[in-house]
Amino acid sequence: MTATNTDPLPSRILAGVSIPDTPLIAKALEFARAHSDDFAYNHIIRSMLLGFIISAKIPSIADRDLEVHAVAALLHDIGWDPTGELVSEDKRFEVDGANAARDFLHREVPHWDKHRVQLVWDAIALHTIGSVVFYKEAEVQASSYGIWADFQGPDRVQGGLLTWEEYNKVVEEFPRLELMANLKKVMCHLCVTKPQTTYDNTVGEWGDKYVDTYDRKGKLTQDLLDTCDLDSR
Structure with a gap:
């Protein structure tokens, strides 16, 4: 029911x-x-x-x-x-x-x-x-x-x-209980421990701003599609 x-x-x-x-x-x-x-x-x-x-x-x-x-x-x-x-x-x-x-x-x-x-x-x-x-x-x-x-x-x-x-x-x-400070810690931890899950979503924005070793360059959907130009074949 x-x-x-x-x-x-x-x-x-x-x-x-x-x-x-x-x-x-x-x-x-x-x-x-x-x-x-x-x-x-x-x-x-x-x-x-x-x-x-x-x-x-x-x-x-x-x-x-x-x-x-x-x-x-x-x-x-x-x-x-x-x-x-x-x-x-x-x-x-x-x-x-x-x-x-x-x-x-x-x-x-x-x-x-x-x-x-x-x-x-x-x-x-x-x-x-x-x-x-x-x-x-x-x-x-x-x-x-x-x-x-x-x-x-x-x-x-x-x-x-x-x-x-x-x-x-x-x-x-x-x-x-300091929600926003703790959220930042969680998001940055995800960017460090499994960055591949963060590139195409808002979690990556935390990495861009706060994690020195984080880099989405070449990993965005637009980057992928730019390298898969089937129309030119």
Whole structure:
């Protein structure tokens, strides 16, 4: 059964926000806690809460699968896993996180249909690509609204959909713990340890600015296509 706003689910109030309270969400929290630093764990919870606040005010995505939204938000950054267990050598961190979340769902809810699992995968794999993710399904959009709001703050959420009072209440309960400084460390670490996964995306921008040994010259898509000019054959 799809868990939308029309389907009653157990709920609880967290930082003033009503969220679903299901065994799967509890397991997702536990899984995220085991594979997240403190700053990242607080970030994913804030992202879920802010996404619920914002999405409730957008009619086109308010009626969504609440459990899918919650799980996607809670697991969206497990590709940063400090234990290394979920981190590959050759995939973007978003894909590592999406794959780990899919494996988690296959273990915990094998009865879930492929569409629900795919929504979680898409929400995690695409969450850094704003030009794509906000045109996806409601659950995918809702997850990214919360993630982006946590980084950018209420003033950059269009339409006044998130107030400073709502935002501050969430942050008071789940402090930021120097989110931006820690994000910089994570992004630069990815540029150093698996640079080939960063050349074609925004992670590489951190390497360009902060990592002396990082160089994308000759590695961008345009560079590749320039060396594959089949029209001249």
